[in-house]
Each structure stands twice: as C-alpha cells, then as structure tokens.
Amino acid sequence: MTAIRLLLVDDDPLVRAGLALMLGGADDVEIVGEAADGDEAGALVDRTRPDVVLMDIRMPGVDGLTATERLRGRADAPQVVVLTTFHADEQVLRALRAGAAGFVLKDTPPAEILDAVRRVAAGEPVLSPAVTRRLMQRAVAGTGPDARRTRARARVETLNDREREVAVAVGRGMANADIAAHLFMSVATVKAHVSRILAKLGLGNRVQIALLAYDAGLLDEYQDDTP
Structure with a gap:
C-alpha cells in the first residue's frame, strides 16, 4: 500500500x-x-x-x-x-x-x-450537503446572490440532462455507487460523467460541483427527486 x-x-x-x-x-x-x-x-x-x-x-x-x-x-x-x-x-x-x-x-x-x-x-x-448549504446561506447574504445565480445557471446550461442529474446528486453528497443506483447506470459511467462535468465547467473537484449546483438553484429544482 x-x-x-x-x-x-x-x-x-x-x-x-x-x-x-x-x-x-x-x-x-x-x-x-x-x-x-x-x-x-x-x-x-x-x-x-x-x-x-x-x-x-x-x-x-x-x-x-x-x-x-x-x-x-x-x-x-x-x-x-x-x-x-x-x-x-x-x-x-x-x-x-x-x-x-x-x-x-x-x-x-x-x-x-x-x-x-x-x-x-x-x-x-x-x-456534507447540510454543511454546504449552511455555509452558502451565511455567505451569500448581501453579496449579490441573484447575480451569482445568473452566472451559475449560465455555466450549468453547458451540461446535458444526464450530466445535470449527476451534478445534482453530487450536490446532495451522494457517493458514486448511490448515484449509479439512483440513476440506473454503472459506477464507471457515473465517474465518466463526473469527469466530463469537471472538464466542461473548469472545476477542480466534487465540492465545487456541489457549490455550483447550489448556486444555480438545481438542488431546489430537483428537491422532489430525492432518493
């Protein structure tokens, strides 16, 4: 090892x-x-x-x-x-x-x-997603959240529907195996989607995917789809 x-x-x-x-x-x-x-x-x-x-x-x-x-x-x-x-x-x-x-x-x-x-x-x-949301809610107050959301939504528009679903699942803190089960795909396919999301959006890790999904309001839009 x-x-x-x-x-x-x-x-x-x-x-x-x-x-x-x-x-x-x-x-x-x-x-x-x-x-x-x-x-x-x-x-x-x-x-x-x-x-x-x-x-x-x-x-x-x-x-x-x-x-x-x-x-x-x-x-x-x-x-x-x-x-x-x-x-x-x-x-x-x-x-x-x-x-x-x-x-x-x-x-x-x-x-x-x-x-x-x-x-x-x-x-x-x-x-955890709960900690992410708590941090976001504290930090966006008085810092132009509408402008932040507009910029974030423009970036996620570059994702296709499947990539957006994976981004939402990442934003909820789901592991690759859980995402695979929830979206009916293999773990390898989930990893490939995550890699493409990172490349498309110029992000460095899954936490940044979660933050962008929050900024864009994707977690609110998909809240009824919680596994």
Whole structure:
C-alpha cells in the first residue's frame, strides 16, 4: 500500500507537532513536511509533492486562503483540506470555491481528521450537503446572490440532462455507487460523467460541483427527486 503523502501547514508549532503525532502514526500516512505559512507551503509542495495538504486558514503572511488558491491553480495540484476553528466561516466557503476538498475543525477528534485525509486522497469530499448549504446561506447574504445565480445557471446550461442529474446528486453528497443506483447506470459511467462535468465547467473537484449546483438553484429544482 502506498502511503498518503501529507503536508501540514499551520503557524502554531504546537498545533503542527500535535497533528504530526496524531496522523504520522498511521500506517498509510507519511508526513512529508511542515510549513508555518502559505508562502513556505508553496515551496515545500514543490520539493515534497504531497497528495494532501492540511491547511490552516488564519496565518500571518500568506494565509491559507491565498495559499489554497495558488496550490489549486497548479497543473498537478495536491488536494487541500482546510483547518479552522469556526463552524461556519465565509473564508471557509471561499477556500472551497478556490478548490479545497473540504474542511475540518481544529477540535475534531484525531480519528475523524485522519478519515478526512484518507477520503480526500481517494477523491472524495469531506463536506456534507447540510454543511454546504449552511455555509452558502451565511455567505451569500448581501453579496449579490441573484447575480451569482445568473452566472451559475449560465455555466450549468453547458451540461446535458444526464450530466445535470449527476451534478445534482453530487450536490446532495451522494457517493458514486448511490448515484449509479439512483440513476440506473454503472459506477464507471457515473465517474465518466463526473469527469466530463469537471472538464466542461473548469472545476477542480466534487465540492465545487456541489457549490455550483447550489448556486444555480438545481438542488431546489430537483428537491422532489430525492432518493
């Protein structure tokens, strides 16, 4: 089994030490580096080639949001899980829009943080639909939601009907096997649809599909079709 290469980014050395102690003991995780801010993280990613970056949002210098945007803009970008002390923070939502695969709270039990790292490394988001909606509802207030919806709907118009159904299912947090059963297709076909959606819309992961589906109002339109 190939170990998940994990980079820790936090300005607090005690937090980094605690995370390294908690996560480094797992047989399938290798801590390949530690960084104190986003700028240092970029250089370490070049040297260590991590699969997953566990990224604190609030840091002096280059913060986690800026660092996430920079990392996810790379051709061979690592997955990013955001660390935060807040349950619903507009900065978390901005990090997700920038391409983070999810977030965990700093007081999350070690086993759950480890599970989040494993899931992200496997290409799964670590964000429930309920949390996504709560974040969205908090962040869109007073920020031009109508304009956001108009832009989102224009983008999803490029999807065909089947791709739109898959996008809605992803937005609801359904796994590939559940989508396959719900839409009567194979898991391989679901994966192919997800890949085409990401390519068509220029998105980096399933969380961004979920956010766009929410923005466009697709989850409301299909609410009576819940499996």
